[in-house]
Amino acid sequence: MRILALQLKRIGDLVLTTPALRALHQAWPDAHIALGVMDGTAPLLAAIPFVQSGIVFGRGRGWTPWQQVLTGGWDACFDFTGNDRSALATVLSRARKCVGFEWVRRNRLRSLAYNAWSPSKVRDVHTARHYLDLVAAVAPAGAGDLLPELSLPEASSPAPKPAPYALLHPGTARPEKYWLPERWAEVAAHLQTVHHLPTIFTCGPDDFERAHLAAIASAEGSEKSEVRHPPDLMSLATLVAGARIVISCDTGVVHLASAFRIPQIALFGPTNPFHWRPMHARAVVFSAAQPEAPLTKFEPRLKGAPMEHLSTGAVIRATDSLLALPRPT
Template identity: 30%
Template sequence: MILVLRALGVGDLATAVPALRGLRAAYPTKELTLAAPAWLAPLADLVGGVDRLVDADGLGHLPWSGPGPTLAVNLHGRGPQSHRMLAGIWPDRLLAFANPKAGHHDGPVWDDDEHEVDRWCRLLAWYGIPADRTDLALRRPEPGALPSGVSIVHPGTKAPERRWPPARFAAVARELAARGHRVVVTGSPGERGLAEEVARAAGLPPGAVLAGRTGLGELAALVAHARLLLSGDTGVAHLATAYGTPSVLLFGPVSPALWGPPPDRPWQQALWVGPRPPGDGRTVHPALAELGVPTVLATVDRVEQAVPRPVSRLVPAARDRAGRPAPAGPAVR
């Protein structure tokens, strides 16, 4: 059995997809278990090749009993806490970045200035396991009852410093609607008030607010079939990357060189005016505050002009145990 630790969020799991696929291809007959928050199960299903998910949200507790796995892989962090968590279940072997404090002297040295996707591919390469950093696509779900071809405005982020001002989101949404876009506003249940504020200021109807009305799987389907995504540096941005959905992403305290979409996709643009001095962490970051509405709208124009026809993002990407394309269906039990 292989146990992979990635007990984080949507963007974190999405950026680990190439590494997960590399492990699946390297060990096609072994059970691959992902330690991640249970609410990420719909996304793990879209990755494909994951046989089981154990609920681990952060590094507080790893629910594990019985013998240790053959292989434990730390795709969570540099250690020492995550290393010790995995060492505590007694795996036969641990693949992780070197961390003498955790008693782990094997593995490559951590690099702060590395894209998150490349980081985990490099970790596996150190141990002789190839991973393709371009293998980012998720299985494309059917839209079901959700609208297709919408332009998604997603104003929320977990950290206030990564949140572009609501009035600016509303100004862009208003202009997109005037251009003929069908605009919807998404977010978590806790962000519904923010979404309603943006929709009201943009003159959108109440039905345009989908915040709190879509689960993770439904949000993925909405993004997969969308015309455009406008969001900050947050999980939904990585869904757009996974589906090749045209996107304009607004970065503040963190450079897109570390978390942004691939640079060879002109239909997916990350805007950043950094580096800038650190903010206070409670209000919008100075780099993000400098991004104006005209700049964002001009980028929307460039993105829409660059959309490839036909769109290669429509190809399903889930894999079976041998790394072959897998049919749609539950992969997490």
């Protein structure tokens, strides 16, 4: 059996699709599963279990990905994306079973691509559950494990184990998700002086992310931090996987840390963590809507609030609590 899965969105969506890919493998353990992704997330393909091949879409790719879809001999196509590009790929797959979300039916042209439907509504469930529901529409998946999963490729030669470090990722594509630079600097100083952890700040290539990082670097208390600009997504994932603790705003690093089960603190402001929160046991989630303590109850209708409402003291206390736990093995 040959299965085509399409996830043509961003990093977080791709990582949160891995529980659904695991469910596909469990339902059809002998199937060849190919995953279609955009070029910006393609470096992660090598770290996604249960996938035997990848198809990469994007500018400069020309006819190649479409030819791969057209000639793949697919038995089933699962479209986790629901946009024009993925609907066209679904049609070209010529799969006997083409599965999409009910909400795609609002677009009559797109809806012609599918012959099986999932009624799941992302506003009512965690994003990982939403994607798992697509598989469950044709292959009963039970409750399903919602934790994402990545596995770094083995190096050709063993590398020395790095010294413990804290990774802080303050940037994202939306500046309204930024926490104040001086608060990041205060957290970095606490990690250095109290926990004796070197701190590494990472960021993406966008100019406004780099400007935000420069503001943090110039704030008092952050002089000892190292700044890194990972050249690609796999390099960033490798840094995340080796960290003692990860602290970030609502961005793709949240999901990378979750996939590797790294102790983490995720800071949410204008967005609702109900849909995007990490769910493993060593994850602490803050919302600016209730800023003085970590969230323990998550609701689909929680309204956001400005990031400056988040308490530095509360984040530092959560950091202390996570670092007091035994190191994961």
